[in-house]
Amino acid sequence: MQALRIDPCTLSPECEALRAEVRAFLAEAMADVPPQKRVRSWAGASPAFSRKLGARGWIGMTWPTRYGGRERSALERYVVMEELLAAGAPVAAHWIAERQSALLLMRLSPEVLAPRIVPGIARGETYFCIGMSEPDSGSDLASVRTRAVRTDAGWVINGRKVWTSGAHRAHYMIALVRTGTAGEQRHAGLSQFLVDMKTPGLTVRPIVNQVGEHDFNEVTFDDVLVPHDCLVGTEGEGWSQVSAELAFERSGPERYLSSTELLLQMIDAADPADARQAVAIGRISANYAALRQMSLGVSGMLARGENPAQAAALVKDQGALVEQAMPDIAHDLFGGAAAPGSALAHALAYTTLAVPSFSLRGGTREILRGIIARGLGLR
Numbered sequence: 001m002q003a004l005r006i007d008p009c010t011l012s013p014e015c016e017a018l019r020a021e022v023r024a025f026l027a028e029a030m031a032d033v034p035p036q037k038r039v040r041s042w043a044g045a046s047p048a049f050s051r052k053l054g055a056r057g058w059i060g061m062t063w064p065t066r067y068g069g070r071e072r073s074a075l076e077r078y079v080v081m082e083e084l085l086a087a088g089a090p091v092a093a094h095w096i097a098e099r100q101s102a103l104l105l106m107r108l109s110p111e112v113l114a115p116r117i118v119p120g121i122a123r124g125e126t127y128f129c130i131g132m133s134e135p136d137s138g139s140d141l142a143s144v145r146t147r148a149v150r151t152d153a154g155w156v157i158n159g160r161k162v163w164t165s166g167a168h169r170a171h172y173m174i175a176l177v178r179t180g181t182a183g184e185q186r187h188a189g190l191s192q193f194l195v196d197m198k199t200p201g202l203t204v205r206p207i208v209n210q211v212g213e214h215d216f217n218e219v220t221f222d223d224v225l226v227p228h229d230c231l232v233g234t235e236g237e238g239w240s241q242v243s244a245e246l247a248f249e250r251s252g253p254e255r256y257l258s259s260t261e262l263l264l265q266m267i268d269a270a271d272p273a274d275a276r277q278a279v280a281i282g283r284i285s286a287n288y289a290a291l292r293q294m295s296l297g298v299s300g301m302l303a304r305g306e307n308p309a310q311a312a313a314l315v316k317d318q319g320a321l322v323e324q325a326m327p328d329i330a331h332d333l334f335g336g337a338a339a340p341g342s343a344l345a346h347a348l349a350y351t352t353l354a355v356p357s358f359s360l361r362g363g364t365r366e367i368l369r370g371i372i373a374r375g376l377g378l379r
């Protein structure tokens, strides 16, 4: 069996100074945001907030300046993300674009698409959605059926994407579609396209989630014409491109910091004399501390240019486990005592309904464990 190593990582004094700056900014920028909104964590969207963050240089802060970035370190970025998540900041508008779409464009279309689009992402003005899943293709992305056909005028796309988070406010989608036949190689014949969400023939329909909110959508393509230069990367290389993108999708601290508002409400409501509460909250805090070290280690790997795919899968899997256990623990400790309408009652109700999706979005538990097992040489 091979070892899966996540080296410890410490934050420099510069990072901690930045943390103080971010906290001061959030205290002011989020002064009017009640706990009932903070509980949405990175699912909450506010374009105005994203623009404020962009103006501070805290979106795309590691990117080259020619794309609107600030050329700061991955660990400085980690600190900003951590503070945003701990505060329940409404980051959903720009989150996907910053986390993965911009990286894809800078890597695969550095001269054409990235200069045109990435600076708007850094300003917090341009938003993306991910068009991977389809009605019959979720874990098994190699089976996507949405198809692009090359014509003289461009590529014509037909098909259907589903569970597309933020498609209703996104300016662009990165769509994974079939451009060739799979043949013997199941993963062959896939390509990625940059799709302008205003293109005729593209329809976004809301899907209301279990919490009762409109976050994700169904997106249909009826003869959607995409210019030739919007093929991202190489025709037929979509599978390897997507695999690299998924490592970024899974590597951030949002994979264990989606329910901090519930933890904060539990701490506020706790009776210091109650040993059962102290043990339970202490255990969650210890889990958070371990996950934080692992998550920081993943950021360290990114900073060193290493591939964090397996380590990120481990953090995401374990993070979801800890977060999914929290509502039951909170209910056990405070359920009857939480006053109806209180911030604790709301956080408990919201988180109870939200957590099942944590081990689905971004890759299911079984898929992540398959990746971890492969990394350990077990399959």
Ligand SMILES: Cc1cc2nc3c(=O)[nH]c(=O)nc-3n(C[C@H](O)[C@H](O)[C@H](O)COP(=O)(O)OP(=O)(O)OC[C@H]3O[C@@H](n4cnc5c(N)ncnc54)[C@H](O)[C@@H]3O)c2cc1C
Binding pocket: 129, 130, 131, 132, 133, 134, 135, 136, 137, 138, 139, 140, 162, 163, 164, 165, 166, 216, 357, 360, 361, 362, 363, 364, 365, 366, 367
């Ligand atoms: C909140 C949320 C947001 C999302 N946002 C987006 C988005 O923006 N863009 C996007 O493209 N998609 C998005 N998704 C979709 C998400 O990526 C898929 O739900 C996920 O990949 C699983 O696919 P599926 O739903 O088709 O389930 P399936 O793949 O059908 O899986 C069903 C069950 O079978 C198990 N399973 C499947 N294959 C295997 C296997 N080989 N071995 C063992 N077990 C297996 C799975 O683990 C799961 O338990 C989102 C989902 C959620 C919940």
